[in-house]
Amino acid sequence: MLKDLEITAVLPAKDIGRAKTYYRDVLGLEPAEAVDEENLMYRCGNGTKFLLYQTDNAGTAKNTQMGWGTKNFDADVENLRSRGVVFEEYDFPGLKTENGVATSPMGKAAWFLDSEGNILGLFEN
Numbered sequence: 001m002l003k004d005l006e007i008t009a010v011l012p013a014k015d016i017g018r019a020k021t022y023y024r025d026v027l028g029l030e031p032a033e034a035v036d037e038e039n040l041m042y043r044c045g046n047g048t049k050f051l052l053y054q055t056d057n058a059g060t061a062k063n064t065q066m067g068w069g070t071k072n073f074d075a076d077v078e079n080l081r082s083r084g085v086v087f088e089e090y091d092f093p094g095l096k097t098e099n100g101v102a103t104s105p106m107g108k109a110a111w112f113l114d115s116e117g118n119i120l121g122l123f124e125n
Helices: 014-023 071-082
Strands: 008-015 033-036 039-043 051-052 066-068 095-098 101-104 109-111 118-123
Touching: 008 014, 008 066, 014 039, 066 071, 066 101, 071 109, 071 118
Parallel strands: 008 051, 066 118
Antiparallel strands: 033 039, 039 051, 095 101, 101 109, 109 118
């Protein structure tokens, strides 16, 4: 049953106005619809979407909350950097970034924080 249903990612925002500005000005995304003043729906490629909603719990997760797959990883990283995105540096067993990018047999990946402290990723596919 679930395997045939559409998935929607859900991201928290402490300040929905600040988040909306960040997603527009830095990531180049506009809400596809406003459910109400505290809930914004964004649409991305291949019918994917995510909801950004206001809550005081934003920024508390210590894991990747959402990511985009790209075939143009290096160009997309540079584009995001030119918009002010700072990629995180990690050094864990099995994962080490250099200049914000991790490379593995699966490809490249980079992570950054949005205006609300959510960890977002960009992954080569």
